[in-house]
Amino acid sequence: MLSKPAIQPSCFNSRLLPDLFDLKQLEEGTPIRVAEFGPANGDTIKFLSQFNCRLVVIDIKEDFIQINNKIENAEDIGDEQILEMFKAALRQLSGTQVDICLFWDMFNYLEPRVLGLFLQALAPHLSTRFRGHGFAVLNKGTPLHEQTYGIINSELLSTQSQGRGELPHRHSQSVINGATQGIAVRQGVLREDGRLEILLHKG
Amino acid sequence: MIGSTVKILGEIISDENLVIEGEVEGTITLKDNELIVGPSGRVHANINAKNVKIDGLVDGDVVAKEKVVISKSGNVRGNILAPRVILEDGGRFKGSIDMGPAVGTSGELPIGDLNTSKAPKPILSEAPDTSAVVKRL
Numbered sequence: 001m002l003s004k005p006a007i008q009p010s011c012f013n014s015r016l017l018p019d020l021f022d023l024k025q026l027e028e029g030t031p032i033r034v035a036e037f038g039p040a041n042g043d044t045i046k047f048l049s050q051f052n053c054r055l056v057v058i059d060i061k062e063d064f065i066q067i068n069n070k071i072e073n074a075e076d077i078g079d080e081q082i083l084e085m086f087k088a089a090l091r092q093l094s095g096t097q098v099d100i101c102l103f104w105d106m107f108n109y110l111e112p113r114v115l116g117l118f119l120q121a122l123a124p125h126l127s128t129r130f131r132g133h134g135f136a137v138l139n140k141g142t143p144l145h146e147q148t149y150g151i152i153n154s155e156l157l158s159t160q161s162q163g164r165g166e167l168p169h170r171h172s173q174s175v176i177n178g179a180t181q182g183i184a185v186r187q188g189v190l191r192e193d194g195r196l197e198i199l200l201h202k203g
Numbered sequence: 204m205i206g207s208t209v210k211i212l213g214e215i216i217s218d219e220n221l222v223i224e225g226e227v228e229g230t231i232t233l234k235d236n237e238l239i240v241g242p243s244g245r246v247h248a249n250i251n252a253k254n255v256k257i258d259g260l261v262d263g264d265v266v267a268k269e270k271v272v273i274s275k276s277g278n279v280r281g282n283i284l285a286p287r288v289i290l291e292d293g294g295r296f297k298g299s300i301d302m303g304p305a306v307g308t309s310g311e312l313p314i315g316d317l318n319t320s321k322a323p324k325p326i327l328s329e330a331p332d333t334s335a336v337v338k339r340l
Contacts, residue, residue: 040296052303
């Protein structure tokens with residue numbers, strides 16, 4: 001029997017990564033604190049090991065799916081309950097102020113109202129020098145398939161397809177800006193696959 | 204080597220390299236040596252060693268003086284402190300990693316601000332181990 005061929009990662013240049021890892025802003029003598037919301041990635045770990053760095057891998061997709069299911073199946077679930085579920089999902093960040101969040105596609109697993117609650121739960125864990133990286137869309141009709149990401153260097157990302165599963169939501173930059181409190185999309189770059197690569201800053 | 208049918212509850216202190224293919228619960232200290240958790244190894248323990256290679260399952264904190272490698276069959280849930288951490292394609296990790304050139308020389312995991320089920324203990328010791336219990340499964 002033939003074995004299933006391994007899915008090979010591909011790479012693309014990112015114009016936003018240099019801003020994300022702008023060392024002039026980050027080097028203040030304290031370790032860089034990075035939260036990875038996707039699965040742990042060998043490229044990213046190798047890249048970050050050049051810095052004095054703490055990486056917290058949360059891999060939050062399964063939590064998002066479980067929370068979405070609870071919201072769908074519950075007749076009356078209030079914002080406070082959803083907020084508590086997100087706080088529980090973020091317990092690994094307890095006591096940590098994160099400088100860089102690698103959100104990747106995670107915004108697109110939640111509907112706008114729920115995304116706002118997630119970012120509300122995350123807000124206390126963000127440092128004053130916070131930056132975030134993620135993906136939105138320019139055109140909401142663009143189908144987006146699941147991918148995982150890694151950072152090869154300060155200008156190059158690796159991506160790996162996760163089958164043909166589509167992301168349940170596709171948010172525009174304005175939807176993400178509407179959901180965020182205290183952080184905003186600073187820059188966006190449209191990619192060939194329809195993803196809008198975004199950089200978030202505080203304020 | 205701890206074989207695949209062996210379960211150890213307690214503290215392991217070793218001055219030689221160790222391969223775990225069985226199950227260990229407690230703490231593992233290999234001050235200047237390498238620990239390999241084999242593909243069938245299941246470790247629910249805090250680990251302190253010079254180098255650690257994980258092909259099996261580890262649930263606990265890992266401190267390495269030099270390097271931690273999580274191979275394609277490895278699965279780690281816990282906090283890692285090491286100057287170098289390598290995650291091979293397919294390897295799974297959830298937790299935090301403190302890394303970089305300045306990390307890993309003190310041998311203590313700075314996890315005071317992290318939620319971890321297993322707080323690190325001062326486990327470096329030359330004393331002979333009398334607390335380990337070996338149980339054949």
